[in-house]
Amino acid sequence: MQFQIIPVTPFQQNCTLFWCDETMQAAVVDPGGDIERVIAAIDKHQLTLAKVLLTHAHIDHAGATDALSKHYSVEIEGPHKEDQFWIDRIEDQKQRFGFAHAESFSPDRFLNQGDTVSFGNITLEVYFCPGHTPGHVVFFHRESKLAQVGDVLFQGSIGRTDFPRGDHATLINSIRNNLFPLGDDVRFIPGHGPMGTFGQERRNNPFVSDSAVGANR
16 A cells, blocks of 8 residues: 655645556545545546545645545445534534635545544545544555545644543543554554654653553553
């Protein structure tokens, strides 16, 4: 599996293009905006887009979902159904954050813990990781030990929990019990900023490290 991170929107959100280098089938995770950049990357690599995947429905991650899915006539998978709350507020989010182009959408498939999503010969595992939003999911490619974690975890930080229906304790639990067990050597693509590894965060993250939560290993 290959990938390209495409920073989009004024929030520099890490929209990610994944593709199978055997079939050249692709998936886009979190198309928040700047759809022309996403289309240009798909064209550059001569890919066929198979689906749009969403970690959660905040506008900087989901604002161009409707436009991209219609442009390529592909289905939308994710997030978890609890994020319908945020999908219903796309218009409010657009006005609040000054997004010129963002439309509501209807996922073709909501995702749950234990589900998988596929494109080409690639299968991603789905992990339900609420806390930043109530319906946040994470995508994990076991073969390459790579996770797209959205706004759950960042290098040296964690997602905000002060938005409606955010919950700090739930977020910590999602990271500690659903992500870290995947392995210290797992690399992750966050929703914003540079990539990291779960091991680095387990050791050093001031919010969720072993020492921060009083965990013994």
